[in-house]
Amino acid sequence: MAGICSYGGYVPRYRLNRMLVYQAMGWMNPANIANAKGEKAVANFDEDSITMAVAAGLNAIEGMDRSSFQAVYFASTTMPYRERLNAGIVSAALGLNDHIRTADFSGGLKAGTTALLSALDGAGSKNLNNIVVTASECRLGKPSSSQEMIFGDAAAAVVVGDENVIAEFKGSYSVTYDFADHFRGQSTKFDRQWEDRWIRDLGFDQFIPEAINGLLNKYSIKIDNFAKVIYDCHYVAARNKLNKLLGIAPEADQPNLQTEVGQSGTAQSLVMLVNALEEARAGDKILVVSFGSGCDALYFEVTENIEKQKNRNGISASLTDKAELDNYTKYLVWRNILPGDAGLRSEEDTWTRWSALWRSRKMVLGLWGAKCKKCGSPQIPPQHVCVNAECGAVGEMEDYLFSDKIGHIASFTGDMLAASLNPPAIYGQVEFDGGGKMMFDFTDCNLDELATGMPVCMSFRRKYYDEKRDISGYFWKAVPIKEVK
Amino acid sequence: MADGIKDKVAILGMGCTRFGERWESYADDLAAEAFVEGLEDAAIEKKEIQAAYIGTHIDEINVGKAAVPLGVALKLPYIPVTRTENYCATATEAFRAACYSVAAGVYDIVLALGVEKLKDTG
Numbered sequence: 001m002a003g004i005c006s007y008g009g010y011v012p013r014y015r016l017n018r019m020l021v022y023q024a025m026g027w028m029n030p031a032n033i034a035n036a037k038g039e040k041a042v043a044n045f046d047e048d049s050i051t052m053a054v055a056a057g058l059n060a061i062e063g064m065d066r067s068s069f070q071a072v073y074f075a076s077t078t079m080p081y082r083e084r085l086n087a088g089i090v091s092a093a094l095g096l097n098d099h100i101r102t103a104d105f106s107g108g109l110k111a112g113t114t115a116l117l118s119a120l121d122g123a124g125s126k127n128l129n130n131i132v133v134t135a136s137e138c139r140l141g142k143p144s145s146s147q148e149m150i151f152g153d154a155a156a157a158v159v160v161g162d163e164n165v166i167a168e169f170k171g172s173y174s175v176t177y178d179f180a181d182h183f184r185g186q187s188t189k190f191d192r193q194w195e196d197r198w199i200r201d202l203g204f205d206q207f208i209p210e211a212i213n214g215l216l217n218k219y220s221i222k223i224d225n226f227a228k229v230i231y232d233c234h235y236v237a238a239r240n241k242l243n244k245l246l247g248i249a250p251e252a253d254q255p256n257l258q259t260e261v262g263q264s265g266t267a268q269s270l271v272m273l274v275n276a277l278e279e280a281r282a283g284d285k286i287l288v289v290s291f292g293s294g295c296d297a298l299y300f301e302v303t304e305n306i307e308k309q310k311n312r313n314g315i316s317a318s319l320t321d322k323a324e325l326d327n328y329t330k331y332l333v334w335r336n337i338l339p340g341d342a343g344l345r346s347e348e349d350t351w352t353r354w355s356a357l358w359r360s361r362k363m364v365l366g367l368w369g370a371k372c373k374k375c376g377s378p379q380i381p382p383q384h385v386c387v388n389a390e391c392g393a394v395g396e397m398e399d400y401l402f403s404d405k406i407g408h409i410a411s412f413t414g415d416m417l418a419a420s421l422n423p424p425a426i427y428g429q430v431e432f433d434g435g436g437k438m439m440f441d442f443t444d445c446n447l448d449e450l451a452t453g454m455p456v457c458m459s460f461r462r463k464y465y466d467e468k469r470d471i472s473g474y475f476w477k478a479v480p481i482k483e484v485k
Numbered sequence: 486m487a488d489g490i491k492d493k494v495a496i497l498g499m500g501c502t503r504f505g506e507r508w509e510s511y512a513d514d515l516a517a518e519a520f521v522e523g524l525e526d527a528a529i530e531k532k533e534i535q536a537a538y539i540g541t542h543i544d545e546i547n548v549g550k551a552a553v554p555l556g557v558a559l560k561l562p563y564i565p566v567t568r569t570e571n572y573c574a575t576a577t578e579a580f581r582a583a584c585y586s587v588a589a590g591v592y593d594i595v596l597a598l599g600v601e602k603l604k605d606t607g
Contacts, residue, residue, distance in 0.1 A: 353605040355508060384517040385560045392531065392560055394521055 002124035003165030003300065008059025008157040009274040009315035010052050010136075011261055013444045014325040015039040018149050024328040028144035035149035038259025042325055043138050043153040045334040045421040046443055046461040048472060049076040050086055052155035053136035054093040054460040058403070059313055060157035061094060061132060066401075069096045069159075070128045073115040075105040075135040075266040077184070080462075080472040089474065090134060092365035093460045095401055101128065105266075109182070109232070109292020111135070112156075112266035117296060119160035120169045131160040137265035140335055142190045147182075150234055151191070152262020156270035156315065166309055167277065167286065167300040173215035176294035179203055200238045204291065208233065208242055211295035212287065219299060223247045227284035227302075230254040230272040232291040234263045260319055266292075275315040280306055321482060323444075334421055336465075346419035350464065352471050362399070367458060367476045369436055370397035378402075378435040400436075402458065407432045407478060409454045414447040430456055430478050440478040455481045490588040497594065498527025512547040512602040513558030520559050520598060531559075535592040537566045540579030540599040547602040555598060575599060 022036035043052060053074055061069070072094065074087035081089075087102040105115040112135035122128035136155035141147025181199040182191050193199065208231055216223060223229065229248045233239050234256060243253055254276045256268070264271055269290040276286055284302040289295055325331060332338035360381070362368040369380030375391035378400050386393040412428030419425075426442040442450065443461060456478040463475040500522025502515045510518075516539075524531060539555040541548040548554045552568035555561070569578035576599020583597035 351607070353607070355607075356511070356605040359509060359511065383560075384514055384558065387560060389560065389562060394517065 001165060001168055002120050002160065002162045003168040003303075004158045004277070005130070005161040005163070005165050006060050006064065006159040006309060007166075007274045007277050007312065007314055008056045008062070009271060009313070009318055010055035010059060010155045011041045011271075011315060011318035011322075012043045012047055012052065012153050013321060013323050014042045014044055015260075015322050016042045016325045016328065016331055020326070020328045021149060025144040025148070029146075032144065032146055032149055035146050039324075040149070040152040040262035041154055041260075041264075041322075042331055042334070044444060044461075046441075046463070046477065047138070047153070048080055048462050049078045049136040049138045049155070050074075050080055050089055050093075050472070051460050051462055051474070052138070052153065053090050053134040053157070056136065056155035056157035057090060057094050057132050057134045058460075060134070060159050062312070062404075064130070064159065066095050067097055069094075069100060069130045069132055071101040071103075071119065071122065071131040072096065073103050073105060073119055073131060073133045075111040075115040075133070076137055077106055077109065077111070077265055078136075078138045079104060079106060082186075089365060091132075092361060093403075093474070094132065095366040095368065095403055096132075107293065109265050109268070110290040110294055110296050111292075112268070112270045113288065113290035113296035113298060116158065116160070116270065117172055117174075117298065120172075120298075123160050123162045124169070126162065129161050129163070133158050133160055133270075135267040135270045137267045139265050140190050140337070143332065143337065145190070146196075147191045147193065150258075150263050152257075152264050154257075154261050154264035154267050154271050154315075154318075156267050156274045158270065158274070164305050165303060166305045167280070167302050170285075170299040170301055171215065171219050172299065173211055173218055173297045174294065175207055175210050175214065177207065179207070179293060182292070196235070200235050204233045204235065204238045204242065205245075207295050208289060208291065209246060211289050211297040212246055215287070215297040215299055221285075221299070223287075224249065224252075225285050226252055226287045228252055228254045228276045228280070229287045229289075230269055230276055231287075231289035232256065232263075232268045232272070234258050257315075257319075266290075271315055277302075277306070277309070278312070278314045278316050282306055330422075340421065342419045342421060342423075343417070345417065348419075349468070350466065352466060352469070352473055364475055365460075367401065367403035367460075369400050369402045371400035372396055373398055378432065380432075380436045380438045402432060402436060403460070403476060405432045405434060405436070405458070406481070407456045407458070409442075409450060409452050409456060409478070409480075410437065411452065412442060412447075412450050426450070440476065442480070443477040444479045449480065457481055490584055493588040494584045497529060498523050498525070500524070500526060506604055507602070508604060510602070512541070512600050513554055515602060516555060516558050516598055516600045519600070520596070523596075523598075529594065531561070533594050534561065534564065534596050535594055536564055536583075536586055537561055537596040537598065538569060538579035538583045539566065540569045540571075540576030540597070541601060542570050542572060542575040543601060543603065547605065548600065561596075
């Protein structure tokens with residue numbers, strides 16, 4: 001019985017009030033006031049679709065045996081690499097086995113559900129088990145465009161398998177159309193779209209019913225059998241119309257988080273699915289419909305196992321853990337829309353040494369350190385000679401994972417001279433529970449919030465971007481653990 | 486009147502890494518490999534070493550501009566560690582400085598180590 005075994009979600013910490021965007025750019029497009037409601041989630045300067053996918057993925061695999069995973073499927077239309085497997089970076093960052101299947105799913109916005117379907121097919125045919133499916137998006141609209149208002153950054157992940165599922169996969173129905181409502185070419189940074197009315201009337205109004213009715217007919221089931229209907233449509237009026245047309249009751253209409261997060265592309269339907277699973281009860285039927293170059297409709301039934309997942313963070317915890325980004329131009333600089341000057345030091349040429357990265361890939365991408373087999377001391381970076389002065393064993397190390405460990409701030413400083421898109425650069429020593437100490441950058445925090453002894457967790461982030469060679473380099477940073485109320 | 490270092494200094498032991506492309510090793514891995522062999526050859530314990538000199542030249546891509554990486558890689562706490570640089574005579578410089586410090590009577594046993602990791606330049 002294939003289905004979803006676990007779920008995770010991630011919404012970046014910073015939220016941009018849409019009125020701030022309107023105040024800055026409304027002069028150019030006054031009609032955009034219609035979109036200036038609520039806030040949009042904005043990836044930090046050191047986040048992208050890969051890092052957010054990792055955050056959601058870590059959330060989903062928490063507590064599971066890392067060696068049990070057999071595949072990682074990553075969906076996004078904003079992957080940092082066109083050549084170099086993005087899912088391979090995600091898999092390494094999740095700390096998974098080398099001998100697994102990985103794939104990137106991209107193109108249309110329905111790629112998120114297509115990745116999920118591929119995983120379900122793999123688990124259903126018993127060819128694969130424990131597949132991490134993660135979708136993440138960081139799309140850009142031009143300043144003053146409606147897309148700039150509407151889009152938000154987010155990620156979701158589910159683990160697909162055929163044992164102990166929390167939501168059993170019952171079936172699916174897909175439609176594919178080369179309907180170019182939104183598009184980006186090979187070298188295009190910003191999303192482009194055709195007229196809204198065309199997208200609404202010929203896109204959403206036709207394809208969503210086609211997909212939903214197709215599934216209902218295929219499995220001889222009625223719409224009101226579903227406790228939740230999840231579908232991707234950010235147009236409020238079109239949504240109301242579709243709900244009425246399809247007979248979706250208000251309590252079954254899963255909120256699309258448009259005013260809290262924004263339209264998150266390939267991640268959108270999975271973000272809504274994860275959000276729905278957080279509240280789901282055994283026996284609930286859930287319908288998930290994506291939109292973009294057609295639709296995938298997926299039908300799930302929640303099982304008793306859902307009760308074991310109730311303490312997962314998922315999307316709702318991310319919604320609460322937020323901070324206001326009170327500065328529109330900061331967002332522009334972070335997304336490289338406005339070229340900010342990070343000082344002379346930012347112009348220093350730093351090569352990516354691929355052979356060196358390959359050598360230390362487990363450390364850099366997975367935050368694997370070492371543990372001495374003689375004395376048991378954890379150490380990071382992994383050492384040849386044991387760091388314990390009493391021991392000093394040579395070449396007696398085994399792998400030891402640090403990415404899942406809690407640390408405490410041993411020291412910290414703020415550096416206004418270091419090149420940073422979010423000065424001051426904050427870094428210092430982190431001492432891990434269980435042993436191990438290393439210098440890390442701190443992120444998702446302000447200098448004045450920090451104190452020694454404060455607990456931190458590790459977060460996979462973009463460490464640098466080499467503009468000259470278009471290289472995104474990654475490493476782990478420390479994020480202060482905040483109490484989520 | 487100066488009389489040089491003749492008959493004042495002896496080499497206790499030597500170690501050398503395996504030659505090759507060494508894609509799997511960083512400079513500190515190479516340093517540890519040579520060091521362990523040298524220590525065995527000298528039949529001494531690490532704690533008997535009173536000072537260390539590291540010669541490394543292409544500092545931007547592997548070891549860096551300080552002597553610290555040698556102390557960290559080999560775990561040599563509480564002794565002075567010095568880095569030398571002089572093009573192709575870089576490690577000779579480390580060796581010479583080590584000899585002088587012994588000849589001067591400052592230390593009894595000193596480590597001189599030269600290391601370069603050239604294969605990460607593309």
